[in-house]
Amino acid sequence: MWSREEIERYARHFVLPGVGEEGQKKLKASRVLVIGAGGLGSPVLFYLAAAGVGRLGIVEHDRVDRSNLNRQILFTEADVGRKKAEVAKERLLALNPTITVEAYAERFTPALAKRLVPAYDLIVDASDNFPTRYLANDAAVLYDRPLVHGAIYRFEGQLSVFHYQGGPCYRCLFKKPPEHTPDCSLAGVFGVLPGVVGTLMATEAIKVLLGLGEVLSRRLLLYDALETDFRKLAFPRDPACPICGEHPVIRSLDDVNYEENVCPARAE
Numbered sequence: 001m002w003s004r005e006e007i008e009r010y011a012r013h014f015v016l017p018g019v020g021e022e023g024q025k026k027l028k029a030s031r032v033l034v035i036g037a038g039g040l041g042s043p044v045l046f047y048l049a050a051a052g053v054g055r056l057g058i059v060e061h062d063r064v065d066r067s068n069l070n071r072q073i074l075f076t077e078a079d080v081g082r083k084k085a086e087v088a089k090e091r092l093l094a095l096n097p098t099i100t101v102e103a104y105a106e107r108f109t110p111a112l113a114k115r116l117v118p119a120y121d122l123i124v125d126a127s128d129n130f131p132t133r134y135l136a137n138d139a140a141v142l143y144d145r146p147l148v149h150g151a152i153y154r155f156e157g158q159l160s161v162f163h164y165q166g167g168p169c170y171r172c173l174f175k176k177p178p179e180h181t182p183d184c185s186l187a188g189v190f191g192v193l194p195g196v197v198g199t200l201m202a203t204e205a206i207k208v209l210l211g212l213g214e215v216l217s218r219r220l221l222l223y224d225a226l227e228t229d230f231r232k233l234a235f236p237r238d239p240a241c242p243i244c245g246e247h248p249v250i251r252s253l254d255d256v257n258y259e260e261n262v263c264p265a266r267a268e
Helices: 004-009 020-029 041-051 084-095 110-119 130-142 193-210
Strands: 031-035 055-059 100-104 122-125 147-153 156-162 219-224 229-234
Touching: 020 193, 031 041, 031 110, 041 055, 041 084, 041 122, 041 193, 055 084, 055 110, 084 100, 110 130, 122 130, 122 193, 130 147, 147 193, 156 193, 193 219
Parallel strands: 031 055, 031 122, 055 100, 122 147
Antiparallel strands: 147 156, 156 219, 219 229
């Protein structure tokens, strides 16, 4: 079952209560799709690869820009101009050649979601825009996959686990996106912030895969880097949610205009 390299690599997991050999087997058999390989995706991918998640999928259409390098730790100066998904695959396999990594250097569209989400056990939303966040949520709900979500803004971050064991989804908490949210090129982002939030996202993903501890479902964790403050906000499942509520109107990824987040008005 285990090669000598794997026994050495996962030695600390093998002796860890709650993980052990059986837990490591679960990780090896797991398939995780990570949407976004930027600030949040970098630590998520690094730690999932290091932990021995057997198959990692990376969806990222962008190329490495020099302005990424203060926070996107997957990349170096030599990678500027290259496709992030391809560079990420190289880095992760260099870290752990015993796993499988699939790179999808394209946008996360409804068509791609239909093709990829059913092939993975867990979805991690490390994207940086609201259309992708709502699409990731809807795909997770429709294909019955748990979703680990994280987001950052200036000096603040948030994360939660959606659609986990009957828990609420992203739409239950965020009915619609805010009207004005500048991206980090305009608002700025504290360089180390995605490292904190992304590592916590990887932690929740591994907990979900192992059935370990208390997963961050039904709660939103808020982090303020300037105050070194963590807060949790509890939230319920929304009976009126358009996708996971009592009378869902979103029955397919084709039902939503994700660029404008326009859903059907009522059930057919």
